[in-house]
Amino acid sequence: MSAVIENHHDDHHHGPDKGLMRWVLTTNHKDIGTLYLWFSFIMFLTGGCMALVIRAELFQPGLQLVVPEFFNQMTTMHGLIMVFGAVMPAFVGLANWLVPMMIGAPDMALPRMNNYSFWILPFAFSMLLSTLFMEGGAPNFGWTFYAPLSTEYAPPSVTFFIFAVHLMGISSIMGSINIIATVMNMRAPGMTYMKMPLFVWTWLITAFLLVAVMPVLAGAVTMMLMDINFGTSFFDAAGGGDPVLFQHVFWFFGHPRSLYHDSASLWCCVSNHSNFRS
Amino acid sequence: MSDDPTQEVKFISSLLTPPDEYYNRSPKGEHYLEEVDEAVVIPVGKKIRFLITANDVIHSWWVPDFAVKKDAIPGFVHEAWAVVEEPGIYRGKCTELCGKDHGFMPIVVKAVEQAEYETWLAMKQQEALQVYETVGKTWSMAELMETGEQVYAQACQSCHQPNGQGIPPAFPSLVGQGLAIGPIDAHIDIVVNGKPGSAMQAFAAQLNPAEIAAVVTYERNAWGNNVGDLVQPRAVNALISSEE
Structure with missing residues (x-):
């Protein structure tokens, strides 16, 4: 016993885990921000390769490299990956890095959830990308997936796409709740709302919008799931539904997402940057 | 019609x-x-x-x-x-x-x-x-097959493919399986009325009875399908009229 006590050091539990587990288990907002940014970069390259396939095929008129079925899979996957896998995680990564530092907080308000929000994404996108290897091919109906092309006429892999969108939505909602909680509760003394940097303001508003609209997207894809697998007719006029309903529900999500999330975050990055420089 | x-x-x-x-x-x-x-x-x-x-x-x-x-x-x-x-x-x-x-x-x-x-x-x-008049006459197998091939190229092959193999599972193969070699009434019915909940649409409004009869006959006797039977346009017309 005495030997054990002599060899005991009080300091060896401190610091992050070593190697891979540091990144898997991290609750540090900068580590998680870095993970988001690397994930975004990898997705950017993946979606970019698909864009290259598209542009190479369109380099001259006629069919030369890929068949129309695969071409549509490329456009669809490119759009989904760039929107949900590259643009959105890039801004969440910046938010993770910058928001706590800009408002004088030691970390995000909900660090464990922050870790979970990120680690859902690799699973969601693995599932989405796995559809490329499924019978009938990947989703081929465009990133706006209008019914009934995305329901009655879709390949069977659409069910995996729906579940992947659900996961992305969960990740996005948890990330947004985290930002709201951080900004509202963890500002340093003296950091009033009117003194808060523009980037933080943008993210506060964006986070509220995301919490409001991501469930609507989840509703849209769940209605698709019901139409495809459980005999409902939300988007099928033959059963009393309306294909245009899908478009309204989709753009209730898509309009705030593209305009206020992507553009506002981008322009506030630019204006913050120029403020610091001037 | x-x-x-x-x-x-x-x-x-x-x-x-x-x-x-x-x-x-x-x-x-x-x-x-x-x-x-x-x-x-x-x-x-x-x-x-x-x-x-x-x-x-x-x-x-x-x-x-x-x-x-x-x-x-x-x-x-x-x-x-x-x-x-x-x-x-x-x-x-x-x-x-x-x-x-x-x-x-x-x-x-x-x-x-x-x-x-x-x-x-x-x-x-x-x-x-x-x-309208051709619907009433009696067609020979050769006539039905010839017209059927044209109709197939125009209305069916974008999904079921020129060789009838389809793109399963969304667009099933018509060769050696399913309705194309099964009961002819069910085969006519799916072309006329489509199959709700699937990509197969109803063709009653797009194709005339002669074209439907021809394409059904064609599908049953092309690409190695050798059912050997045929359907006359007037039978298809009677079916559509009775449903209206």
Whole structure:
């Protein structure tokens, strides 16, 4: 016993885990921000390769490299990956890095959830990308997936796409709740709302919008799931539904997402940057 | 098919550009992927009302010279109008992603003087009358197969493929399996009424009874399917009439 006590050091539990587990288990907002940014970069390259396939095929008129079925899979996957896998995680990564530092907080308000929000994404996108290897091919109906092309006429892999969108939505909602909680509760003394940097303001508003609209997207894809697998007719006029309903529900999500999330975050990055420089 | 074949004019407008052009096997023509076999013919100087719908997925009817771009939505009818001053050929395209053949479904509208329009109308009505008469006659196997092959190329092969193999599982193969070698009544029924909840649409409004009879007969006896039976157009007509 005495030997054990002599060899005991009080300091060896401190610091992050070593190697891979540091990144898997991290609750540090900068580590998680870095993970988001690397994930975004990898997705950017993946979606970019698909864009290259598209542009190479369109380099001259006629069919030369890929068949129309695969071409549509490329456009669809490119759009989904760039929107949900590259643009959105890039801004969440910046938010993770910058928001706590800009408002004088030691970390995000909900660090464990922050870790979970990120680690859902690799699973969601693995599932989405796995559809490329499924019978009938990947989703081929465009990133706006209008019914009934995305329901009655879709390949069977659409069910995996729906579940992947659900996961992305969960990740996005948890990330947004985290930002709201951080900004509202963890500002340093003296950091009033009117003194808060523009980037933080943008993210506060964006986070509220995301919490409001991501469930609507989840509703849209769940209605698709019901139409495809459980005999409902939300988007099928033959059963009393309306294909245009899908478009309204989709753009209730898509309009705030593209305009206020992507553009506002981008322009506030630019204006913050120029403020610091001037 | 209505009792008075001259009441309305029906036609299907299909891409005229030969596959050789888009597979780069022959030089591309002037109106590459912008030409059809049956243009929509309208008279000039009159207000034309277009009623637009679809029977599978959402398309969009876009003819820029008319300032018309209207979604064609299955189960709903949209309308648009135009007054065309100049006779001529006006071209457009489908502008809502509708699947793999989205780039292969152009629109051609031919605006002509009133007199020419009436001539065209009379010709179309005469054709409709002929179809009406052919439905009543007894067709031979060879006639059905010949017509069936053309109808298949026009209406079926974009999904079920030229070799009948389809793209399973969304578009099943017709070769050596399923309804194409099963009971003929069920086979006719799926072509006439479609299959709800699947990509198979109802063709009763698009194809005339002779065409349906021909294509059913063709599918049962092509690509090594050797069922050997055939269906007469009048039987299909009776089926459709009884359902109406």
